[in-house]
Amino acid sequence: MSMTKKRFIISLHDVAPPFENEIRAQLDALARIHVHRCALKVVPNWHGAYPLPAARSLIDLLRAQHEGGSELILHGLEHRRRGALRGPLRLRLRGALFAGDAAEFLTLSAPELLxxxxxxxxxxxxxxxxVPSTFCAPGWLVAPGSWNALTEAGIRHVIGMFTVYDLERSRRRYMPAVGYMGASPVHEAGIRLGNRLAWLASSHSTIVKIYLHPRGGAQGEGFRRVLAGVMRLIEEGWQPATYEQVFRPDPEG
Known part of the structure; x- marks a missing residue:
């Protein structure tokens, strides 16, 4: 009798020069538990001050990670607001309350986004x-009506907090999401509650997303707590994957 393969995606956010040391420490910690395949969400010009082509050490790290099976993802451009929040009230509230200054792609018109x-x-x-064809907006927040501009810009997949959307096939896949933000204690308390629900949902899913942020590095409480959950998944036979494999499975895993 065949068994359905269960996979988890380790998603490292805010991969940018100011956090290179923390990212390296987290990748080393993951490698120690035999996780060598991640989704690296790269901000190519963090806050308009750290252009990726000038970050030689980080470039070397990203190239080595990609050659080892990791996926490079475009995570916004500057990861900061560049105007007033746009879109329906619920999105603007979510951006104001939970994304803070990071809601970059809720502040852009379609031409600006393109x-x-x-x-x-x-x-x-x-x-x-x-060059990545998968996109994740900072805070997972994109103004409505952005799909055409993203497609025109060369994007095939868009990552939401609980979804991956395939623009080519107009397919959406939902998945439980567990992680931490490195934000305020109140914010993190809400995330921990969501994590409990997501762990329960993962028992009925074949894929779960684990999202990490560099604040606190590999010694932070959030990272250590989530890493313990990843170790449990590995013990249960789950395997690391990338977002690309959600739509284009690798027959060899």
Whole structure:
């Protein structure tokens, strides 16, 4: 009798030069539990001050990670607001309450979004790195009506907090999400409650997303707590994967 393969995606957010040491420490900790395949969400010009092509050490790390099976993802352009929040009230409230200054892609018009994504992808090219076709907005927040602009900019997959959307096939896949933000104690308390529900949901799913942030590094409470959950998944036979494999499974795992 065949068994359905269960997979988890380790998603490292805010991969940018200011956090390189923390990212390296987290990757080392994951490697120690035999997780060598991650989704690295790279901000190609953090706060407009850290262009990726100038970050040689980080470029070397990203290239090595990609060659080892990890996936590079475009995670916004500057990871900061660039105007007033747009969209329906519920999205603007979510951006104001939970994303703070990070809700970059809730502040852009469709033409601005198109230019930003194209420039972000070009920065990867200038860094001589694989140009990503998967996009995750900071805070998982994108203004409504952005799909056409993202497609025009060369994006195939869009990652939400609990979804991956395939723009080519108009397919959406839902998945439980567990992680931490490195935010305020009140915010993290809410996330821990959500994590409990997500762990329960994972027992009925074949894929779960584990999202990490660099604040606190590998010694932070949030990282250590989530890492313990990943170790339990591994003990139960779950395997690491990337978002690309959600839609294009690797027959060899």
């Amino acid at each position: 230019r930003s994504v194209r420039w972000g992808r070009e920065l990867f090219e200038r860094a001589d790195l694989p």
